[in-house]
Structures are given as C-alpha cells and as structure tokens.
C-alpha cells in the first residue's frame with residue numbers, strides 16, 4: 206500500500222463570523238472551518254494527500270486557561286497530580 210503524502214495546512218485568515226480559512230502550500234487545497242465544525246472545501250487540491258492542521262490549530266497554549274490554586278489543591282487532595 207503506497208504511503209500518502211502529508212500536507213500541513215497554513216492559517217490564512219480569521220473571519221468576523223468565526224470562520225477560519227486554511228490553505229495548503231503544496232497543492233492549493235483551501236478550506237474554511239466554521240465554528241459549528243462545518244468544513245467547506247473551496248479547492249480540493251490533492252485528494253489523495255492527508256491534510257493536517259498547521260500552526261495555530263488547535264489554539265496556541267497561551268489560550269488554554271491554567272489551573273487555579275483551588276483546582277490544583279482539589280486534584281492533589283483527590284490524588285490526581287496534574
């Protein structure tokens with residue numbers, strides 16, 4: 206079975222409605238991802254390639270809220286070291 210080539214999508218734009226646009230620099234695939242998880246493929250590109258999200262997806266670690274002291278204490282008290 207031949208291996209599929211992997212293409213890394215590049216973030217293009219954030220629309221005001223929350224839609225995020227992605228493009229593949231290798232084959233020209235272009236998609237728009239709506240916040241409802243609906244994905245619209247504008248340009249198919251190489252259909253046999255596997256497309257994976259590039260930088261910026263999922264959100265950068267800075268966007269992930271950190272645990273509060275209370276949460277850390279609760280996890281520790283319940284033997285769930287985070």
Ligand SMILES: [Zn+2]
Nearest residue numbers: 212229231232
């Ligand atoms: Zn591609």
